[in-house]
Amino acid sequence: MLRHWTESIGGLLVLAYFLATLPPSLGSDKADQEAIQQAKSLSRAFRAASQKVLPTVVKVQTASSPQKAGSKQSENRNPLDDFFGGPDPGFRFQIPRPEMGLGSGVIIDGGGIILTNRHVIEEADIITIQLSDGREFAVVDKKTDDKTDIAVLKIEPAEPLPTATLGDSDQLEIGDWVLAVGNPFELEGTVSAGIISAKGRTLNTIGRTRLIQTDAAINPGNSGGALANLDGEVVGINTAIFSRTGRNEGIGFAIPINLAKWIADELLHHGRVRRAYLGVALEQVLAPSAAYQQNGTPKGVVVRQVFKDTPAQRAGLKRNDLITAFDGVPVSEMSALQELVERAPIDQAHRVAIIRDGEALEIEVKLEEMPDEAALQAHEPVEDEDAGATPRRKTYDKSLGLMLMDFDAELASGLGVRVSEGVAVIHADRNKPGAEAGLQAGMVIVRAGDQPVKDLGDWQRILEQNQDAPELPLEVVSRAGRQILVLKRPK
Incomplete structure (x- = not known):
């Protein structure tokens, strides 16, 4: 019996030694478990944000008038006619069919106000909204802004609709997680995840608008949909992709919600977007001259021309002034200054910080509503007071x-x-x-x-x-x- 007990003790010692010498990967790996839990936490955040945003994103369906029958650009033709005669090859009959379109939108008011892209609906004669629960409504009114590609649609629901919570796009930072929500390729309620890749991007196709860049998948049909943060707040309206194929290549763009909301408010309350203006021609600082040196290398935007009978002339701005801040907000790019000015309240005084001949000054400017293009072109430049100075071409x-x-x-x-x-x-x-x-x-x-x-x-x-x-x-x-x-x- 003693021998049996001794053998048992020896076996336990061998087992203990074996367990003690196991590789860490075969044991309980606390680090792996923590990583898994972190991934699950992120997954729960995605899930919660998606559930909050999805009911507020709609499908925007459009139909536009067909081309007139008898068009020479008909697609409804028999290709064998080219070989065996048939109708006059220069004149093709066609079956009139409406042009169909698809996009997305975001409900910003429970009474039936929807935010989308102008390019989604600009050619449409009929616009239908389909909610996430399948209900459909005809759009009874629309207002658009061509300078920012924003459109506001109105439907008439019998009861209040779920409304998106709008975030603060100015608080976004590069690297923040975001979700793109929309209807790509008619796949309703699609959610994709990515990060903020860059801020302040500009595209020639969308004027001077400073866009959010993201690698969240954005494809045809996503236009007008939501870009949301992990709190489920809409921080942008998806609007464009950079692609050689027409499909997502990891570079998408969204209009910041702060800008989109301002545009929507203007359209809803005034029927148009009232933009303020200074009345100057601007230029990026290419090479800082001695006239701009003030506490090191200056950052700002150069006034290259002041126009007559404008807020800038009345305030005393001059050619070659370097604008460094507007209402206390530093500016280093033309597009940033233009956006600040255009969104500023009209008929109110605003502070413009400048450097003139090496001296820092602050000028008060009372902004006015920007006139139409023809009136802008009619403004003549102020004659240069410095007769010896010749503006660079x-x-x-x-x-x-x-x-x-x-x-x-x-x-x-x-x-x-x-x-x-x-x-x-x-x-x-x-x-x-x-x-x-x-x-x-x-x-x-x-x-x-x-x-x-x-x-x-x-x-x-x-x-x-x-x-x-x-x-x-x-x-x-x-x-x-x-x-x-x-x-x-x-x-």
Whole structure:
């Protein structure tokens, strides 16, 4: 019996030793469990936010008038007619069918007010809203703003509808989790997750609007839907994707909800968007001159022209003033200043911080409502009081996507280059020939082809001479030194 007891003790000791020497991965791994719990917590946050937003996102269905019967662009034709005769090949009969469209929208008022994109409904003759529970309503009124691609729709429900909680898009930070909610490819109530990839993006197709960029999947049909944070608050209206295929490639854009809400309020209360204006032509700071130096390198927007009979002239703004803040909010980009001004209350005094001849000043400006385009064009520029100053010429080449300006010795020190003449690049549009060639703001073009470029006159002349050439070599100078770039001309 003693022997049996001794053998049992020995077996237990061997078992204990075996358990003690097991690899950590075979034991209870506390770190793995904590990671799993964190993932589950994030999953619960996604779930809660989705459940809060989904009932407030609607399907927007549109129908527009068909093309007239007898159109030469008919799609309803027999392809064998090309081989065996048949109807006149230059004239095709067609069966009139309505053009159908699909998008998304967000309920912002329980009485039947819906926020969506203008491009979703702009061509529509009939607009139908389908709620998340399947009920359908005809749109009885619509109002749109072409400058921001925002539209407001009105339906008449018998009872209050679930309403989205609107967040504060100004509080978003790069890296924040967001959910895109909409109806891509007619797949109703689809939710995708991603992060805020960037803020303040601008697209040529949507004016000056500063957009939110996200990698949450946005596809056709998502337009007008919600971009929401993890609290289930709508922080943006999905509006566009950057894609070579027409499908999601991880780059989507949304209109910040703070801007969308302001646009909606204007449309609902005034039937139009009342925008304030200063009455100036602006320019990004390309090279800080001595006139702007004040406590280090300045950040702001340069006033390149003041127009007569405008709030700016009445307030005393002058050409070459550097605007650094508006109502206490620092500005370093033109689009940011323009957005602040346009959304500011009309017929009220506002503070504009400037630097003039190295001195920091604050000017009070009483803003007015922006007139229509024709009236804006009729404003004449204020004559320059400095007779010795000649404004630098500036031009925008839409086909190349380049904003260019005459370059001279005064700008050379600010840019850190050792040339005294040429053409400076102020801005290069993405995905246009200029940017694709490698041109960037701050570069100076000093040679094109085999000819020197001393100013914009030379540049325009050389472009005309080489208009049939598919490529044009450029010699450019920047802080990085000299380099040769190849500009491919648009076909």
